[in-house]
Amino acid sequence: MSGPALAPVFAALADDTRWQILAELGRCDLSASALAARLPVTRQAIAKHLALLAEAGLVEPVRAGREIRYRALGARLSETARALEAIGAEWDRRLAAIKRLAEERS
Amino acid sequence: MSGPALAPVFAALADDTRWQILAELGRCDLSASALAARLPVTRQAIAKHLALLAEAGLVEPVRAGREIRYRALGARLSETARALEAIGAEWDRRLAAIKRLAEERS
DNA sequence: AGTGCGTGCAACTTCAGAGTTGCACGAGCA
DNA sequence: TGCTCGTGCAACTCTGAAGTTGCACGCACT
Numbered sequence: 001m002s003g004p005a006l007a008p009v010f011a012a013l014a015d016d017t018r019w020q021i022l023a024e025l026g027r028c029d030l031s032a033s034a035l036a037a038r039l040p041v042t043r044q045a046i047a048k049h050l051a052l053l054a055e056a057g058l059v060e061p062v063r064a065g066r067e068i069r070y071r072a073l074g075a076r077l078s079e080t081a082r083a084l085e086a087i088g089a090e091w092d093r094r095l096a097a098i099k100r101l102a103e104e105r106s
Numbered sequence: 107m108s109g110p111a112l113a114p115v116f117a118a119l120a121d122d123t124r125w126q127i128l129a130e131l132g133r134c135d136l137s138a139s140a141l142a143a144r145l146p147v148t149r150q151a152i153a154k155h156l157a158l159l160a161e162a163g164l165v166e167p168v169r170a171g172r173e174i175r176y177r178a179l180g181a182r183l184s185e186t187a188r189a190l191e192a193i194g195a196e197w198d199r200r201l202a203a204i205k206r207l208a209e210e211r212s
Numbered sequence: 213a214g215t216g217c218g219t220g221c222a223a224c225t226t227c228a229g230a231g232t233t234g235c236a237c238g239a240g241c242a
Numbered sequence: 243t244g245c246t247c248g249t250g251c252a253a254c255t256c257t258g259a260a261g262t263t264g265c266a267c268g269c270a271c272t
Binding site (some may be wrong): 007010011013014015016019026027028053071072073074075076077078080081082084087088089090091092094095 | 112116117119120122125132133134164177178179180181182183184186187188190191193194195196197198200201
């Protein structure tokens with residue numbers, strides 16, 4: 001298996017609220033309080049999600065004066081995408097082999 | 107945007123037992139009972155996971171005599187991978203634009 | 213026909229995590 | 243120098259998901 005563990009990334013991407021957060025951060029860097037103002041959850045909930053996302057390597061904290069803004073990191077997503085692509089291709093390759101065998105038999 | 111629609115797929119991929127199931131199905135098609143014999147959980151638990159995976163489009167039921175075998179579908183995985191790649195590229199593109207602005211100002 | 217294996221449905225327990233409220237701390241602005 | 247705004251930590255509730263046991267149904271071989 002490749003270096004970084006994918007499981008935390010999947011767990012992080014499984015929650016809908018975290019996708020909303022990521023969607024906002026995809027437009028511009030925002031602080032936890034700023035995100036709380038745009039989403040229907042409290043700042044503390046946002047903070048927990050941001051900690052989880054940072055742990056998964058999907059966002060990065062950036063100090064801006066006295067507040068802490070968060071930045072969306074595309075690298076981890078691309079990394080995960082490539083891993084998924086490889087696994088999916090492997091499955092389809094097995095399927096293609098089975099189909100080929102079935103046609104040869106007939 | 108098909109962004110938030112990805113959440114169910116990742117919810118399906120977030121569980122470790124489901125990854126074990128997918129790993130087994132990646133080798134060959136198996137029924138719920140056969141999977142239960144290879145994994146340390148009961149058949150009913152397996153059945154629930156299979157229903158979830160089928161709902162997410164990651165697995166497909168195939169009738170084989172009186173039993174129902176399940177097949178891993180790589181298409182959904184590739185589809186998800188491409189969506190992730192696109193989103194990640196979008197984020198990095200914005201970052202690159204910001205960096206360019208900072209360099210022009212200096 | 214009868215029987216067994218595989219499947220499906222339902223109730224129950226357990227536990228992680230999503231969200232809330234409340235309060236305390238501390239760095240930045242006027 | 244105050245004082246405000248943003249952040250961090252802790253305890254609590256509550257919903258949903260994972261897993262179990264138990265039982266009933268049905269198709270498929272003998």
